[in-house]
Amino acid sequence: MKIRNRMKLEFMSCSENVGLARVAVAAFASGVDFNLSDLEEIKVAVSEAVSNAIIHGYEGAATGVVTLSALLSDGSLEIEVEDAGQGIADLEQAMLPGNGSDPERLGLGFVFMKSFMDDVDVWTEVGRGTRVKLIKSFPVSENSGKTAEN
Ligand SMILES: Nc1ncnc2c1ncn2[C@@H]1O[C@H](COP(=O)(O)OP(=O)(O)OP(=O)(O)O)[C@@H](O)[C@H]1O
Ligand SMILES: [Mg+2]
Structure with missing residues (x-):
C-alpha cells in the first residue's frame, strides 16, 4: 500500500472544533476523485464521530x-x-439505531457513519477511551496523485 498523504490534528473537546474537523478533512480529501456528495458524506461521518468524542x-x-x-x-x-x-x-448495543445513552438524542450517529462510509471500525475500552476508524474508497484514475508538469 502506497501512502500518498497523511495528517494528524489534535484539538480540545469543545463543540467549535467539530467545524474545524470537518473543514480539515474536506481539505485533506479534496485532492482525490471524490464527488461532492462523497465529500459531504465524509464530512457528516467525521462530524458524528467528533461530536460523540466531545459529548459522550x-x-x-x-x-x-x-x-x-x-x-x-x-x-x-x-x-x-x-x-x-x-x-x-x-458497543454492540450503542451502534444500533436509536439506542444511544441520551434520550434527548436520536441515536443515529453510528448509523450515519456506517451508511456514509465503506467501513466503520470501533475500538473502545471503559475508562480508556474510544477510537473510530472510518474508511471510504475512491476510484483511482490514471493520473491521480501526479502533479502537472508545466
Ligand atoms: N466517543 C464515545 N465515547 C463514549 N461513548 C460513546 C462515544 N461514541 C458513542 N458513544 C455511545 O454510543 C451511543 C450511540 O452513539 P450515536 O452517535 O449513534 O448516537 P447519539 O450520539 O446518542 O445520538 P446522535 O448521534 O443521533 O445525536 C451514544 O449515545 C453513547 O452512549
Ligand atoms: Mg452521536
Missing part, C-alpha cells in the same frame, strides 16, 4: 483532547477519531 467521551467537558488523523493511500481514505474519555460499555 468527555461528557461535554471542553478539557479533553480529540485526535483526528487521516491517511490517503491508493484508492482509500482512512480517518481516525480518537478520545481518551469514558469509553463505551456495550
Whole structure:
C-alpha cells in the first residue's frame, strides 16, 4: 500500500472544533476523485464521530483532547477519531439505531457513519477511551496523485 498523504490534528473537546474537523478533512480529501456528495458524506461521518468524542467521551467537558488523523493511500481514505474519555460499555448495543445513552438524542450517529462510509471500525475500552476508524474508497484514475508538469 502506497501512502500518498497523511495528517494528524489534535484539538480540545469543545463543540467549535467539530467545524474545524470537518473543514480539515474536506481539505485533506479534496485532492482525490471524490464527488461532492462523497465529500459531504465524509464530512457528516467525521462530524458524528467528533461530536460523540466531545459529548459522550468527555461528557461535554471542553478539557479533553480529540485526535483526528487521516491517511490517503491508493484508492482509500482512512480517518481516525480518537478520545481518551469514558469509553463505551456495550458497543454492540450503542451502534444500533436509536439506542444511544441520551434520550434527548436520536441515536443515529453510528448509523450515519456506517451508511456514509465503506467501513466503520470501533475500538473502545471503559475508562480508556474510544477510537473510530472510518474508511471510504475512491476510484483511482490514471493520473491521480501526479502533479502537472508545466
Ligand atoms: N466517543 C464515545 N465515547 C463514549 N461513548 C460513546 C462515544 N461514541 C458513542 N458513544 C455511545 O454510543 C451511543 C450511540 O452513539 P450515536 O452517535 O449513534 O448516537 P447519539 O450520539 O446518542 O445520538 P446522535 O448521534 O443521533 O445525536 C451514544 O449515545 C453513547 O452512549
Ligand atoms: Mg452521536
